[in-house]
Amino acid sequence: MSCFSCFTNKKTLQKEREVSQPAAPRVYNKEYETLELLGEGAFSKVKKAKKNETEEIYAVKIINKMNLSADDHKGLKQEIKILEEINHPNVIKLYDIFYEPKTIYLVTEIMAGGELFDRIVKKEYYTEMEAKEVCRIMFQTMDFCHKRKVAHRDLKPENLLLNSPDDDLDIKLADFGFAKKCSSNHSLLTQCGTPGYVAPEILNGVPYGTQADMWSLGVIIYILLAGYPPFNGATQKELFRLVKRGRYEFHEQYWGSISTEAKDLVKNLLIVDPRKRYTPAQALNCSWLNTQSKSRSLVIPDVQISLVQFRKFNAKRKIKQAVLTLVATKKMSHFVGMGNDKTFGFNQFKAQLPDCEPMSTRFVEAPDNDSE
DSSP, X not given: OOHHHXXXXXXXXXXXXXXXXXXXXXXHHHHEEEEEEEEEOSSEEEEEEEETTTOOEEEEEEEEGGGOOHHHHHHHHHHHHHHHHOOOTTBOOEEEEEEXXXXXXXXXXXXXXXXXXXXXXXXXXXXXXXXXXXXXXXXXXXXXHHHTTEEOOOOOGGGEEESOSSOTTOEEEOOOTXXXXXXXXXXXXXXXXXXXXXXXHHHTTOOBOTHHHHHHHHHHHHHHHHSSOSOOOSSHHHHHHHHHHTOOOOOHHHHTTSOHHHHHHHHHHSOSXXXXXXXXXXXXXXXXXXXXXXXXXXXXXXXXXXXXXXXXHHHHHHHXXXXXXXXXXXXXXXXXXXXXXXXEEEOTTTOOOTTSOOOOOTTOSSOOOTXX
């Protein structure tokens, strides 16, 4: 064999060895610099992070794997999968994931504008026109998710964030921890959500689908327009009783200046029967979003009473959130279960949701293994 042949063979073998060598695992600390703390939950911390290569700023959720149960791991995996599939301008974007021996790092866009409701209370006045544009964005986002058979299942003010401190309409939907793919309107079985926003079919123990999200949006829109929630109970049992019956009012003191078209939209969202409740497409085609109403509240800053009520509601919400966060950080809670924002999630075979009917599988259509 010639010297040239020996050299060529050696080179070929070297290349084959290089190809066969597995790529070195990516390490978060080599690609990002971790900055100040932004928030802290029961099993994770959220910090600001800078990408070394571009110096761009992101948020990173740092999850301690040692604190996660098997159910927690499953829920987290499900959330990541859904976020990877959903690419929409009004859904918080997941940019990077690092799976390391003791820690999981989720790198997302940073929400520099804070919560939508916190922005609203800082305004001198808030008109129906502004609320209308916020609602349009929420319906468009839900339409995108529901067409992909994704139910969010925990829509509430805390999960409506702003990307910019200057743009009131750069809204991002966050927290897909309870989100689930569903094949039909009667395929989900887990009783989960947040008291006050949860749909009656979930409380009634009826298999459900994406329409549960539309009830939650109805509650949020009611609060946006009137400044207080539609369902109030001295106890959770009383609250759930009102929700299951769909018992609420448009009090003249706060709704007198709101347009009839806006009230009609709320009525069509807060319908107990999910089959009769508006879908995102129907909501987007409603008269309120597509006609110029003569209501003074659309353009004139006279919704002061509602804004006063809104500030009171938001202050109570923030106090409750702070107390529950303190409790959650002292006592570890599961990924799915009572969390620092008072969400709940019970497996139908493990526990019944307090003050609710037990979940029935009698009318399940193509179950999506929601209870596994």
